[in-house]
Amino acid sequence: MKMRMVTIALLLVCAGCSSMGVQPWEREVLAREDMQLTTDPLEAATDDHIYFSKEASSGGRGFGGGGCGCN
Amino acid sequence: MVSAAVAAGVTDMTSTSRRKERSVSATLAAATCALLGTTAAAPVDAQEEPKWDFNTSLLYYGEDGNRVQDASLKSIIRRLFADDRTLTLGLTVDGLTGATPSGAIRQDVPQSFTRPSGNASYVVPAGELPLDDTFKDTRVAITAGWQQPAGEKGLLSVGFSASKEYDYLHTGVNASYAHDFNNRNTTVSAGFAFASDSIEPVGGAPIPFTSMLDVGEISNRVGDQDKDVLDVVFGVSQVISKNLLVQANYSFSQSDGYLNNPYKVLSLVDGVTGDTLLRAPGIEGGPSGVFLFESRPDARTQHSLYTQAKYYMNGKVLDASYRYMTDDWEIDSHTLDLRYRWPIGDSSYLEPHVRYYTQTEAEFYRLSLDDSAPLPQFASSDYRLGNFDAITAGVKYGWKTRNDNDMSIRVEWYTQSGTVPAGQLIGNQASRDNYPDLNALIVQFSYRFSR
Numbered sequence: 423m424k425m426r427m428v429t430i431a432l433l434l435v436c437a438g439c440s441s442m443g444v445q446p447w448e449r450e451v452l453a454r455e456d457m458q459l460t461t462d463p464l465e466a467a468t469d470d471h472i473y474f475s476k477e478a479s480s481g482g483r484g485f486g487g488g489g490c491g492c493n
Numbered sequence: 494m495v496s497a498a499v500a501a502g503v504t505d506m507t508s509t510s511r512r513k514e515r516s517v518s519a520t521l522a523a524a525t526c527a528l529l530g531t532t533a534a535a536p537v538d539a540q541e542e543p544k545w546d547f548n549t550s551l552l553y554y555g556e557d558g559n560r561v562q563d564a565s566l567k568s569i570i571r572r573l574f575a576d577d578r579t580l581t582l583g584l585t586v587d588g589l590t591g592a593t594p595s596g597a598i599r600q601d602v603p604q605s606f607t608r609p610s611g612n613a614s615y616v617v618p619a620g621e622l623p624l625d626d627t628f629k630d631t632r633v634a635i636t637a638g639w640q641q642p643a644g645e646k647g648l649l650s651v652g653f654s655a656s657k658e659y660d661y662l663h664t665g666v667n668a669s670y671a672h673d674f675n676n677r678n679t680t681v682s683a684g685f686a687f688a689s690d691s692i693e694p695v696g697g698a699p700i701p702f703t704s705m706l707d708v709g710e711i712s713n714r715v716g717d718q719d720k721d722v723l724d725v726v727f728g729v730s731q732v733i734s735k736n737l738l739v740q741a742n743y744s745f746s747q748s749d750g751y752l753n754n755p756y757k758v759l760s761l762v763d764g765v766t767g768d769t770l771l772r773a774p775g776i777e778g779g780p781s782g783v784f785l786f787e788s789r790p791d792a793r794t795q796h797s798l799y800t801q802a803k804y805y806m807n808g809k810v811l812d813a814s815y816r817y818m819t820d821d822w823e824i825d826s827h828t829l830d831l832r833y834r835w836p837i838g839d840s841s842y843l844e845p846h847v848r849y850y851t852q853t854e855a856e857f858y859r860l861s862l863d864d865s866a867p868l869p870q871f872a873s874s875d876y877r878l879g880n881f882d883a884i885t886a887g888v889k890y891g892w893k894t895r896n897d898n899d900m901s902i903r904v905e906w907y908t909q910s911g912t913v914p915a916g917q918l919i920g921n922q923a924s925r926d927n928y929p930d931l932n933a934l935i936v937q938f939s940y941r942f943s944r
Contacts, residue, residue: 443678443732451735456810456834456842457803459730459740464550464567464939465889465903467583472554476909476931478852478877479818479826481744482799485667485686485724 543943546571550939557932561591561628576642583636585656592624594929596757596874597784598861598922599623600769605781609756611696611711614778622929625756627695632658646673650684660755663690669726678732686724693717694755701788702868705758707779713786720750736805746795758784759874764865767920785862787873795820810834824878826852841892846905848885854878860913860927876929881911887935898942905935 444452451457460466466483474480552565565587572580595606597617604617608627617623634656643649647670654665669684692698697714699705706713728742760769761783769782801814812832819825830848837843855878857871887905894900911928918927 442734443675444735446676448735451805452732452738454805454810457738457805459738459801459803461812461834462901462939463569464548465937467569467585468550468552468565468567468937471585472907472935473850476877476907477826477850477883478820478822478824478855479795479797479816479828479850481724481726481746482742482797482816482818482828483801483814484726484742485684485744 592626699786707775718751767922
C-alpha cells in the first residue's frame with residue numbers, strides 16, 4: 423500500500439514537471455555551486471555516518487551510511 | 494556538480510572577440526551542456542579546466558561523559574577526464590575511543606560485568622549508567638566511483654566501497670543511472686547498492702538470550718557472522734524556476750543476516766521490584782547480576798521518502814529537507830533539516846544549520862527483561878532502537894583563500910533525549926533515569942583545492 427502511494431506521488435510529480443522549468447539561458451543561479459543539491463560532499467558523508475551510528479534511520483539522500491559495526 | 498559550476502565559469506571567461514564569431518545558439522548550447530555537466534561541448538579556446546579536485550577534512554566528534562570520541566580524516570579526490578568522465582576516490586580513517594552503554598540498567602548498588610573479550614571484568618558504581626569502556630577501534634574506509642555520460646541525456650555511475658574495523662569488514666558495490674527530460678529541467682534517477690558485511694565480534698558472537706558468563710568462560714560464543722544489505726533508490730529532481738530546485742527520493746533497504754549488536758545485553762529483573770537479579774561472580778571475576786545478550790530479528794525492511802528544496806533568495810540560499818522512514822521493526826522517524834547560507838562580502842559565508850529528528854521505538858525495544866514473564870521472541874535495550882528526539886544546531890563559516898581555495902569550519906551540537914514507554918517500567922525503575930541521553934560536539938575543518 424505504501425509502495426503504491428509513493429509510486430502515485432512520484433508519477434504526479436513527474437506529470438506536473440513538463441510545464442515547469444527554465445530555458446537554458448536562465449540557469450545562471452541554478453549553476454551556482456551553492457545551489458547544487460549536495461553542496462559539500464564531505465560534510466554530507468560525515469553527517470550520514472554520524473547519524474547512521476546514532477539513530478535507527480539512514481540514507482534518503484542517496485544510499486545509506488552503511489559499512490560500520492557501530493549499529 | 495562541481496565540474497558544472499567550474500565549466501560555467503570557464504564559458505563566461507571566453508574572450509569577447511572570439512565570442513562574436515560564434516553563433517548565439519552554439520554558445521547557448523555549449524553553456525547548457527557545461528552547466529549540466531553532461532557532454533562536454535566546451536569551447537575549444539576555453540581556458541584549461543582543472544583536472545583534479547582535492548577535498549579533505551578533519552573531524553572531531555566527542556560525546557559527553559567519557560563516551561565515544563572520534564577523530565577522523567576524510568578525503569575525496571576527483572579526477573576529471575575528457576568527455577565529462579569522472580573518477581572519484583575517497584578515503585576515511587577514524588580513530589575511536591570511549592565508552593558506550595552496555596544496555597544494562599542502573600542499580601542502587603555497584604554492578605560488575607565481564608568485558609566482551611571474556612578476559613576481564615569491570616565495575617560500575619551504584620546509581621551510574623553501565624557503560625562498557627573498552628570501545629577502541631580504528632576504521633579505514635575506501636570508496637571508488639566512476640561516472641560517465643550515457644547518450645546525450647544520461648549519466649551512469651558505478652562504485653565500490655570497503656571498510657575495515659577490528660571486528661567488522663564491509664564490501665559493497667553500487668550503480669545508478671540518471672536521465673534528463675524536459676529541456677533538462679527534470680532528472681529521473683534509479684540506483685542500487687549491495688553490501689556484504691562480516692562481523693567478527695571480540696571474543697566471538699554470543700548466542701542471543703544466553704547470559705553474560707564469568708571471566709574465562711566462552712561456552713556461549715560462536716564464530717563470525719555476516720549480513721547483506723540491498724538498497725534501491727528512485728529519485729526525481731525538478732527545476733521549478735530560476736531560483737528553485739526540488740528533489741524527491743524513495744528508498745528501499747533490505748537487511749538480512751546478523752543484525753544484533755554482539756556487545757549489548759539486557760538486565761533480567763525481578764517482576765515486582767524491577768531490580769536486576771543477583772548472582773555471585775566467579776573467582777576470576779564476572780557479572781554480579783543476570784544479563785542476557787540481546788536478540789534481534791535477522792531481517793529488516795526499511796522504506797524512506799526524502800524531499801529536498803534549494804531556494805535562492807537574492808544571494809542567500811535556503812536548503813530544506815525532510816525525510817520520513819518506516820520499517821518492519823515498527824520504527825517510524827521524521828527528520829527535518831534546514832541550512833541557510835548567508836554570504837558575507839564576496840568571498841565568505843556563514844551557514845546556520847538546524848536539524849530535528851524523532852523516532853518511535855522498535856516493537857522489540859525493552860528496557861529490561863521481566864523474570865516473572867516468558868521471554869519475548871526478540872529484545873534489545875539499545876538506546877538507538879528506543880523512542881527519542883534529537884536536535885542538531887550549529888554554524889559553518891566558509892571562506893576563499895587568496896589562491897582561490899575553499900576553507901570552512903563548522904561547529905555543531907548534537908543532543909538526544911529519549912523516554913522509555915511507561916508500560917515497560919517495573920517497580921523501582923519508575924524512579925530512575927533510564928534513558929542514556931547523549932550530548933555531542935562536532936567540529937569539522939575542511940579544505941578544498943583544484944588544479
